[in-house]
Amino acid sequence: MIKIWSMKKESLATAGDKKKPKVSAGQIRVQKDLNELDLPKTMKMTFPAPEDLLNFELEISPDEGFYAGGTFKFSFAVNGNYPHDAPSVKCLQKIYHPNIQADGKICLNILREDWKPVLTLNSVMVGLQYLLLEPNADDPLNKEAADDLRNNRRAFEQNVHKSIRGGSVNGVAYDNVISK
Amino acid sequence: MVDTQTITDHERWAGVYKLLDRTSRIHPEFEPQEEIKEFIKTCKILVIGAGGLGCEILKNLALSGFGDIHVIDMDTIDVSNLNRQFLFRRADVGKPKAVTAAAFVNKRVQGVTVTPHYCKIQDKDEDFYQEFALIICGLDSIEARRWINATLVGMRDEDNPDTLKPLIDGGTEGFKGQARVILPGITSCYECSMDMLSKPTGFPLCTIANTPRLPEHCIEWASVLEWSNKHGDRKMDTDDPKDIQWLYETALARAKQYNIQGVTYSLTQGVVKNIIPAIAATNAIVAASCCNEALKIATTCAKNLDNYMMYSGNDSVYTYTFEHQRKDDCPVCSNSSTKLDFRGDKTLEEFMDYLKEKPDIQLKRPGFAVGGKPLYLQAPKQLEEALRPNLVKPLKELFSSGDEVTITDSTLPFSLQAVVTLT
Numbered sequence: 001m002i003k004i005w006s007m008k009k010e011s012l013a014t015a016g017d018k019k020k021p022k023v024s025a026g027q028i029r030v031q032k033d034l035n036e037l038d039l040p041k042t043m044k045m046t047f048p049a050p051e052d053l054l055n056f057e058l059e060i061s062p063d064e065g066f067y068a069g070g071t072f073k074f075s076f077a078v079n080g081n082y083p084h085d086a087p088s089v090k091c092l093q094k095i096y097h098p099n100i101q102a103d104g105k106i107c108l109n110i111l112r113e114d115w116k117p118v119l120t121l122n123s124v125m126v127g128l129q130y131l132l133l134e135p136n137a138d139d140p141l142n143k144e145a146a147d148d149l150r151n152n153r154r155a156f157e158q159n160v161h162k163s164i165r166g167g168s169v170n171g172v173a174y175d176n177v178i179s180k
Numbered sequence: 181m182v183d184t185q186t187i188t189d190h191e192r193w194a195g196v197y198k199l200l201d202r203t204s205r206i207h208p209e210f211e212p213q214e215e216i217k218e219f220i221k222t223c224k225i226l227v228i229g230a231g232g233l234g235c236e237i238l239k240n241l242a243l244s245g246f247g248d249i250h251v252i253d254m255d256t257i258d259v260s261n262l263n264r265q266f267l268f269r270r271a272d273v274g275k276p277k278a279v280t281a282a283a284f285v286n287k288r289v290q291g292v293t294v295t296p297h298y299c300k301i302q303d304k305d306e307d308f309y310q311e312f313a314l315i316i317c318g319l320d321s322i323e324a325r326r327w328i329n330a331t332l333v334g335m336r337d338e339d340n341p342d343t344l345k346p347l348i349d350g351g352t353e354g355f356k357g358q359a360r361v362i363l364p365g366i367t368s369c370y371e372c373s374m375d376m377l378s379k380p381t382g383f384p385l386c387t388i389a390n391t392p393r394l395p396e397h398c399i400e401w402a403s404v405l406e407w408s409n410k411h412g413d414r415k416m417d418t419d420d421p422k423d424i425q426w427l428y429e430t431a432l433a434r435a436k437q438y439n440i441q442g443v444t445y446s447l448t449q450g451v452v453k454n455i456i457p458a459i460a461a462t463n464a465i466v467a468a469s470c471c472n473e474a475l476k477i478a479t480t481c482a483k484n485l486d487n488y489m490m491y492s493g494n495d496s497v498y499t500y501t502f503e504h505q506r507k508d509d510c511p512v513c514s515n516s517s518t519k520l521d522f523r524g525d526k527t528l529e530e531f532m533d534y535l536k537e538k539p540d541i542q543l544k545r546p547g548f549a550v551g552g553k554p555l556y557l558q559a560p561k562q563l564e565e566a567l568r569p570n571l572v573k574p575l576k577e578l579f580s581s582g583d584e585v586t587i588t589d590s591t592l593p594f595s596l597q598a599v600v601t602l603t
């Protein structure tokens with residue numbers, strides 16, 4: 001391999017100044033991710049400003065699981081360092097869910113510790129849908145909801161049923177997110 | 181019978197050490213060193229693809245003394261592979277190629293460790309590829325090659341020599357093949373030579389729909405027209421035998437109707453997957469060349485190929501070696517972008533059709549943006565609808581002459597930055 005290193009130095013000398021593309025690699029990657037999306041029927045996207053690809057919303061209407069019947073809105077904000085940084089995703093409604101906090105914070109591994117640049121916006125969307133299908137009681141943000149899920153699945157189901165219709169659970173009022 | 185346990189390293193690798201223990205008048209720079217022998221035993225080398233070429237490459241590397249080989253392949257073994265993919269047996273049909281090939285070589289060649297990765301190359305991130313000294317590709321997919329090429333070019337950090345990963349790319353198509361050495365960012369890359377590839381030949385849609393004459397027309401009709409009628413938006417999976425069976429039966433029924441002979445299951449598979457019959461000898465010759473280059477690069481015992489060897493066995497045995505030049509406007513390894521001229525009064529849709537046809541670009545479902553603002557994207561639906569009116573607008577209304585248009589497409593490893601001069 002020795003020879004290659006010396007070649008490398010020659011090329012360094014002749015490389016000159018590197019002309020970077022005007023658009024950030026992150027922006028191009030978002031364009032690519034979006035252009036190749038193939039959304040299932042349970043998902044819908046909205047672009048408040050279609051000329052801005054870095055900020056948009058996603059609606060998920062699960063057709064099975066605890067949260068079937070509701071429509072859940074998430075905001076996506078992608079920064080210029082994407083895909084090195086994960087997109088930042090928030091839930092726009094106040095919902096009763098073990099892994100979603102009242103202020104919209106979401107506990108999803110691929111949005112944080114398990115994010116890798118090979119993942120795409122599609123991976124995140126699939127991850128969010130999965131979170132609605134299979135809430136994870138072992139890694140909670142809403143501890144009460146997680147306890148309910150772990151201790152009494154039936155009661156948890158009833159709590160979800162009530163909360164997504166705008167009811168209160170454990171003294172906390174949630175948003176009505178029933179699909180129109 | 182020889183007791184394999186008693187063979188010393190020196191006896192085992194006598195053939196290889198003939199190259200590594202001696203100086204050469206042709207290549208006087210080479211100095212034999214014990215470290216070099218140690219290096220090939222311990223350096224990590226990645227083989228991409230465990231098919232026709234991959235089996236040959238794995239066998240060659242193991243028998244050349246490489247000790248730490250990894251292989252990545254997402255496919256499982258099909259009965260039709262067995263005639264040339266000699267690391268597989270009938271009982272292996274259905275098993276992952278990477279796992280089976282690795283197990284075979286590990287068992288057969290003492291002292292070598294082959295580690296399998298049964299997944300797509302895209303499932304692995306840069307940290308994974310960073311671990312290897314050298315990468316050899318034996319792939320039949322252009323898209324996969326473009327991906328690994330762009331990834332390795334993108335990974336190179338000029339200030340860190342370890343990030344330079346030599347890529348040896350082998351390819352075969354029937355009686356033709358090539359082996360090439362790509363030093364990302366230094367020599368011409370895979371993307372630089374995209375214009376050497378001819379556009380895969382489709383069949384005229386009107387003929388397919390109305391007046392089929394060939395068995396291929398019936399198969400194209402089934403896959404292009406009937407598929408969406410019967411299956412809606414469901415994507416065809418050309419690796420799924422059920423989908424191929426459906427296409428075969430549908431094409432066969434149409435062939436009967438038009439009195440056309442020759443629709444078979446394997447032809448159906450060939451047409452929809454764009455398969456050209458694989459020739460074992462071509463694989464052997466190209467793989468030999470690839471592994472020869474791997475040994476030369478890893479040990480520096482001889483000057484490596486610079487940088488493209490093409491082989492043709494069509495009429496005789498013919499090889500031609502030349503230095504493929506870097507493309508100044510290669511969208512992957514060059515920093516300047518592609519330049520295009522197009523009439524400003526033509527619409528975005530006409531521009532898109534032009535890019536789909538252009539042999540060195542060949543887009544499928546491109547998306548367009550200028551300065552981060554989208555002009556047109558194929559998905560998601562809501563955005564596509566919002567941007568659709570732009571398709572019928574003339575380019576001069578959408579951007580100015582000399583603007584850089586960012587084009588993305590599933591066939592592009594990343595993007596194409598096109599400086600478009602409106603005429």
Ligand SMILES: [Zn+2]
Pocket residue numbers: 368369370371372373506507510511512513514
């Ligand atoms: Zn290039």
